[in-house]
Structure formats: C-alpha cells, structure tokens
Amino acid sequence: MGRKKIEIELVDNKKARNVTFSKRRSGLFKKASDLSILCNARVGIVGFTPGGKPFAFGSPTFEAVTNVYLHGEEGESSRKNVKPSRNQNINKLNKELSDLTEELEEVDKGKASMVPTDLDLEELLKVKTSLKDLHGNIEAASSLLLLAKNPVHIIDLD
Amino acid sequence: MGRKKIEIELVDNKKARNVTFSKRRSGLFKKASDLSILCNARVGIVGFTPGGKPFAFGSPTFEAVTNVYLHGEEGESSRKNVKPSRNQNINKLNKELSDLTEELEEVDKGKASMVPTDLDLEELLKVKTSLKDLHGNIEAASSLLLLAKNPVHIIDLD
DNA sequence: CTCACTATCTATAACAA
C-alpha cells in the first residue's frame, strides 16, 4: 500500500512511527465510517496512541454506539440490564467536564475584553488543549466502562 | 477497491449488504491490528452489526486497552477481586470533581470583578493547577469505575 | 503534527460455488 511493502511489526524509527500512526488512524476511522454507512451498522473505536493519549471515534456518533449499551434500542433483542447508578456516574463526569469547558470559555472571553497580553492567550490555549484531552479521556473511559459492563463477543484475528 | 467504484451510502440489497459488512469488518479488524502492532498502540473496536448483534475487537487484546486505565500501562493482575466499597470511592471522587468545578467558578467570578493586572497570570496558574488535579481525579475515577466492571468475556462470534 | 505527491501495495466489488 505504499512505495514499498512493509512487514507488520513495530516501526523502530520513532518519528516515522508517529507519522504512520497518524495516517493509519485516519484510515481506520474512514474504514469504520464507511462500514457504518454502507451497512447501517454502528462502530466505535477507542484506544491509546503510542504516546499513551486516549482517542475515540464513533460512527454515526460515539453515543449511537454506547446508547445501545445504555438503553438498548427498538427493534433489537433486549440489550440486558444496566444499572442506572453507574450510568449516572459516567454522565455526571461528562457533565462536570462540559461545565468546566463552558467556564473556561467564559474565562477566555473575559480575558479577551480585558486587554489580554500575548502570554495570557498562550496560557489559555494550553488550558483549552488540556480540556480537549480531558474530553477524550472521558469519552474513552465511558465507552470502555459501558463495554465492560456488557460482555460482548470478541473476535480474534487469525 | 473493487471491480467497480461504489458510493459510500447504504447498500440497498440486504444480502449484498451483509456480505459487504462481513468482509469490511474483517478488513477493519486487520487495520486495527496492523495499527496496533506497527505503532505499539492499543485499539479497541465495538459496535453493532446491521442485524443489531454486538461485536468487539481488541488489539493486542481488549483488556490491553482497558488496562491502560487501570495501571497506566502493562499489567492485568488483580482486576478480579472487586471490593464493594468502591462505590464510596466513586462518589468521593465525583464530589471532588464537583468541588473543583466550584473552585473554577469562583476563580472565574474573581476574574470578572477584577481589574486586569499581573494577577491574571496567577489566576491562570490556579486554573491550570486545578485542571491538572481534575485530570488526575478523572483518571483515578475512571480506573475505579473500570474496576467495578465485569470481566470482558472472550468468546467466539455467533 | 499535517499536508502534498505518487509509485506501489492492499482491500474489496462483482461473481461464482
């Protein structure tokens, strides 16, 4: 699939590895998206980058996947029981995060109208980036939790 | 990628759709596996077939994905013995998150009524520190929540 | 990181069993 055939084994060069990861992750997401659209299926992907950062993807949306675990869906054989208390914990975490995001945005706006210095804006950007990571963290955690509570079929390659 | 180009839209013929799903899901799993091996990443996939059946795949294993939340990296040791007291821990962590959010709100309010001075940086540092703490708490909460789960059963599909 | 380029390799659409 490239200029040269490669073996499926750890890419030793760290920089090349990251580039490969970036490209292939995008490709994986597209494949998941295509599969979902072509076949009216739901696909969720979660994982960790080589650097340990969590990432998640959902098609049509991540919620569309997790919601089936949470509430089941019409026309489908019942998806078992899920304890509401635990779901609320997850929802609460997500809400806290949403609230935090709003707060930060307001802080940002406030600063913008307060003769901000360049340094301030930089700091805010960093903070916002951290927030974004947090969201990814929660999303991945939520999905994994939902999964874990509902045993599913695992398929092995090979 | 086939004899003919197709649009990415629902395959109307149901039989063809299922064949497509079956093949593309395999392809997706392989892509996930390759990505995981090539880049030393962890990838988990979950979803529902057109027929509503759940499916999942993990590389290197599904547990390897979830374990990052448990132990940060390798190790799948003591996840079997879950203590009932965990709920208390979860609630406690959730409360801490709420408190942190309140703190941030106060920081925000403080800013709003404050004349922009060099104190801005101080406030920003507070926010950043709070965020860092939040991050840690969320990860801890996630881990505890994960601990509360049932083991993912590895069984053959269908 | 991300984007562009493009020669090659890979996945798969259409068929068939």
Next chain:
DNA sequence: TTTGTTATAGATAGTGA
C-alpha cells in the same frame, strides 16, 4: 452465510515542506 478469484479502486510508505 463463508470462501475463492480477479480486476480495480483505494490506502499508504517514502519523501520533502
């Protein structure tokens, strides 16, 4: 539904900004 074949469409390795 699953598997195999084959012609093509699509993904990407290597490289450079």
